[in-house]
Amino acid sequence: MKKLINAVDDFVRESLEGMQAAHGDLIDVNYDPFVVYRVDAPVQGKVGVISGGGSGHEPMHGGFVGKGMLDAACPGEVFTSPTPDQMEWATKKVDGGAGVLHIVKNYSGDIMNFEMAADLGRDAGVEVQSVVVDDDVAVKDSLYTQGRRGVGGTVLLEKIVGAKAEEGADLQSVADLARDVNANVRSMGLALTSCTVPAAGSPTFDLPDDEVEIGIGIHGEPGRERIKMESADQLTDRLARPVIEDLGLTSGDRVLLFVNSMGGTPLAELYVVYRRVLQLLDEGGVQVTRHLVGPLITSLEMQGASVTILRLDDEKTRLWDAPVLTPALRWGV
């Protein structure tokens, strides 16, 4: 394992220290328990929006803390959900009297830890609502499984919902919008290589040089199938077609297209993927009116990419365009 890490046990803390030092104008960090929060938290009268998840997906979620997006983020250990004390601390910290929304990705650990935190927050007199993001079409949704994972759609949801909260909407409206975004977003990713969790020290899974994992999860969870390497366009089709189909996109729909790097794939390759998805959508008469390209929800140094498509309406488009000022996303300010 070759990484810029001093000691495995210090990794998350030292990374947060650097983030705080670099972005101290936007965010502050609490170290016991770990919480990244808006430097002006709590914003009085505004719904607080918090999220959290394992570390290793940077910039998600800490990089999305700031005006117009998240009020706080709770980073767990690498690929490990944060603990209830973190979300409880964050919930109390960002509550400006209008309640707090918890954005939870659909993983059993995240759900359980956030549930316990929501109970603790309510015990402390804070109104809490939770929304679960489950946009990964690689996983078959059925009564007998955990259901779909929360992946790339989380980034778009946090931006749009954060903008709604910034406008002064009440907790119920913000939560309703979050569920609406989740219902209209789908994703799928692939891995060209594995990644190494620092504490484990060796790659999470073995993937031969000439094979690709289609439907990879953001923690290196295996996906739908493992196939021999193909061209970029063929691989892109394997991601985009199930997403388009599952969303039920039809001619005339307007969408936001988000092409994401799993960490190790360069921007130049993401543009190759972006261009191919655009061709597919064009063929179906679907109009890409907003876009996002870059490494925003990553899996450490894994090579690979994911495609996320969000069906837009006027409100979501307006909220996407609304000003945002965070370490990772900033426009309109």
Added chain:
Amino acid sequence: MFSVAQAEAWVRSTAVVIEEHAAALTKLDSAIGDGDHGTNMNRGFKAATQRLDGLEGDQDFGGMFKAVGMALIGKVGGASGPLYGSLFLGMGKELGEVTEVDDRQLAAALRAGYDSVVARGKAQLEDKTMLDAWHPALEALDASLAEGKELGPALDDAAAAAAAGMKATIPMIARKGRASYLGERSRDHQDPGATSTHLILETLADVVNGR
């Protein structure tokens, strides 16, 4: 009979056993999960022993198990933190302000802890989770105590049943947790949570039997 001192020894010994098996647990988790079970459990049980070191004065079961449960919830992370945390919180709630219980009360407390795990995780038997080790172990414990066995041998029976339950997860298809994303591909792997459950119960048997 089972005392608070034995319960504390159980937690401390578990921390040692988990550390010894941390790499093996992580390896099982890498196959069908996200490769952190050993690391997380090791961090959590270390925190639990530190919490025990910091407790002042004589403890009852309720206070001792609550301290352990809260340490696990705060330090393990993932799903295992809330689940094992709930186990100890449930046991502490059941036993309350006493410092010694009879064999059946201990069995009832383990059952109460198990019920808390079920309530938190909402898994069913044969979902390929820790429940598949807990459930047969508790059934075996109850049966052996009903036959009139002493606590030590009865806990040995429970640990053996947990081991069998753990091995029985190998052919199962996971329907809960991250392994469930694998579907058919989760077959032929032993569940890491059932494995750590077996270690915890085996350690309890060892402590009570003075091994």
